[in-house]
Amino acid sequence: MLKFIIIYLFILIAAGIITTVIHKRKKTVKFLIPLISIAAGLLLVYTVMGFRSFQPESLKTGWSMPLADIEIALDSLSLFIMVPLLILTAATSIYGLQYFGTTPPGRMHWLNFSLLTAGMIMVLISRNVLLFMLSWEIMSFSSFLLVISNAEKDSIRRAGWIYLISAHLGTAFLFTAFFLLGKGAGYGSESFSFSYFSAQNLSAARANLILIFALAGFGLKAGFIPFHIWLPLAHPAAPSHVSALMSGIMIKMGIYGILRVLSFLSDQYTTWWAVMFITIGAASGIIGIMFAIGQHDIKRLLAYSSVENIGIIMLGIGLGILGVSTGHPMISTFGFAGALLHILNHALFKGLLFLGAGAVIRQNGTGEIDTLGGLLKKMPLTGTLFLAASIAISGLPLFNGFISEIFIYAGAITGVLIDGGAVLPLISALIVMSLALIGGLAAACFAKVFGVIFQGSPRMSRIKPNGDVPALMRGGMLFVAAFLLITGLFSFLLVPLLEGPLLIMTAGESAGHMAPLFELSKSLSRILPFILGIIILFTIAGSLRRRKRGIRPSETWGCGYTRPEPSMQYTASSFTEPITEQFSTLTASRRKREGGTELFPVKPWIFSSNSNDWFLSGIFIRLAKVLDKLLSLLRWFQCGKAGIYVLYITAAVIILFIWKFII
Known part of the structure; x- marks a missing residue:
């Protein structure tokens, strides 16, 4: 089954690249995108049909990257999460062909869409830290580009940057978690392998630290409280078929990551x-x-x-x-x-x-x-x-x-x-x-x-x-x-x-x-x-x-109003x-009224209400402002002189040599 997944990855990338090159040929694009859906559908059928008799598969080969091998594998956990991924990929790629109407999407849209899907598949099958994190970054950056596809709007640019910052903050936490997982293996390629993570005996304190960093890193992708701040900004900004893919399956990559780390720590x-x-x-x-x-x-x-x-x-x-x-x-x-x-x-x-x-x-x-x-x-x-x-x-x-x-x-x-x-x-x-x-x-x-x-x-x-x-x-x-x-x-x-x-x-x-x-x-x-x-x-x-009784539909009785207006209907508020109102403290709900207080108003009254996400405005924005003030103290470090920058590089190399010698 692993070889079919690899073939599907090549189909995804090839279709994305070709649609970028010939994006003005609408008929050709409309042929290639269904190819993604058909391939996803066939792979889905093969996956489900073979699930009962499935045996884990793996592939390992050398790589020019230091301290790493190309190590991919497919087990039942990865395969299970791949089922909804393939369903949504097939549905959203077909849906997206007519979503934009007569205005075609940007030149890179379908390439980014293909990279997002390919990145998620690679996350599911990667069994090496560097390959996993590379796949994670492909998934994050391609989805960022899809979110800001209508970047002329300030709100969309803001949503995109908040999402990208959240994604990279999560990446920092994940590197820390993986470092703690592989710490006992020295500095060989073994310390980057998932198979080593499953085999080692960890102390309770180290397992607790690993789980906390993994929850923070993967939680920023999954979007649970309080790491959800990017979701209500990014999903409205993205095209709807992209939102369906991101909310339906991309955030589950965070849950998959948590489950994978838990599988390493199942004895703890x-x-x-x-x-x-x-x-x-x-x-x-x-x-x-x-x-x-x-x-x-x-x-x-x-x-x-x-x-x-x-x-x-x-x-x-x-x-x-x-x-x-x-x-x-x-x-x-x-x-x-x-x-x-x-x-x-x-x-x-x-x-x-x-x-x-x-x-x-x-x-x-x-x-x-x-x-x-x-x-x-x-x-x-x-x-x-x-x-x-x-x-x-x-x-x-x-x-x-x-x-x-x-x-x-x-x-x-x-x-x-x-x-x-x-x-x-x-x-x-x-x-x-x-x-x-x-x-x-x-x-x-x-x-x-x-x-x-x-x-x-x-x-x-x-x-x-x-x-x-x-x-x-x-x-x-x-x-x-x-x-x-x-x-x-x-x-x-x-x-x-x-x-x-x-x-x-x-x-x-x-x-x-x-x-x-x-x-x-x-x-x-x-x-x-x-x-x-x-x-x-x-x-x-x-x-x-x-x-049979000849009952005909008619307007609902309007409590004595002979000419009901649409504005008399219930609103969302x-x-x-x-x-x-009952949970206003929890949701920071705000109510606003414009108009007089007379019993029989001459001018219309306007009522409105909205919920303010105090996690973003009350916590993360304030933390960002504090961090900005602290970092501003280091602006002298960026002096703009090339000679000083060469000195920085030389000092960094010397420090690394000393650190390597001591360690």
Whole structure:
């Protein structure tokens, strides 16, 4: 299978380079980009079909880089995360062909898109620190170039720079973590190899340091609290199919990195590690969805929602660590299974939501929620698919979000019911309460989004969509939606894909505890299609009954108003006001009113509200200003004289020689 992945990498890069050279030949470009999708689809089929009989593969060869070899490998964890990567690559590449309309994207767009996908694949298969970090940087820089593709706007340039700074700050933390992992091997190529990391015995203190630096480094990519600051800026700035790829799978590279480091440290799992993961997960889930509820831009809202879902994944990982550290493999199996499955499920429904948001923006010229309305009549397919993804992200039955969350619930409830001290039941109960709160808030958030955008009538006269989006965009969304439904109704098909990754994450403890996963997923797969069938039958019966009785649709009664105006509808702010008011301290929600105080106003009153991300404005911006002041003290060092710079270089070389001699 590894050789097919290498071939696919060559196809990606070749297609990207050719489209850059001949970007003005639209017909040729429209042939090459589907080639990426077809290749991704074929590789996906081969991956899924061969998963059951899969055996790890590796390849190692020399490299001219010092202290490193080209070392790549494919195990079940990498292969599992490659499944959503290939699904979204296929869907977004097809979707992107018609997203830009008559205005073609920039010359480098498809090359950067190909490099982003290739970089993520290389991250998954790299087994050497230098190759891994090179792939990580390719992924980060290509996504940065895609984010700033419309760089004439100040807001987009700012978003791009904040993202790039976050990415490179994360890289610094990662080098520190890898240095600590390889410290015991001296300075040969062995200290850069992942195989060495798995074989060594680490002290508890060193393992703790490694995990903290890895959490900071990979967390800046994954986007959990408080490292989420780039997500709500970069996702609205990027083209929507790029946002779908970044939010759906690129941020999961951060989660993959955390899981890979945990696999190196699987004999060091402790309860306090579990508490740390669960705390990060609960904070990210609750705060992320609270910020999402207060947003007025659809893509910014979806970005904050990604923070929430990363929180759910962290809750699952924390539960898995808790199960291993307390000697309860059943709990660890359910926890890690829920986390892994949510990586796949979130990629599908968040990818579909961003593609749906892109369709709305393309047809209406805006993603401002309060200006939209009534789009379900004009864009029925987009609206229906957006509704399906909204149900999935809320963790409700029929779609896949319900399945991964029910696994985490099952593990946590098992922990509550187990006798064995107060710590395990207490932590497990906190996971259940956090998940329940996150799920309720997510349902409220997406009821707001779908209700305001697709129900009612347009709130602005200029919002007049010309029907649904073109065929290729619809095809990309339908492709993802098909997987959304299949993985929701027939979840038992996914359990075999989890077996290998679970063995890696639990150090083999899940081997005898897969049966409950199969039983639960098979029970759900028997019940959920039956429920869907009943819903379809009732819908058809209701439609036939209305036709038979001649019931005609009419305007909703307006409480005595004979001429209702679009402005009388609920807005995004008014729909969620009870929630945002209750949590205003947490989300720094601000309300503004313009107008008089008289009982019968002559002039209209204007109310508005917004949530301020105090992590960015209150913490990181202030830290950046302090750092700027400190660094300004060193500006004398940059004197502008070539002779002084030569002196600096000479001094650095001498210091390195002395350091090498002493060490």
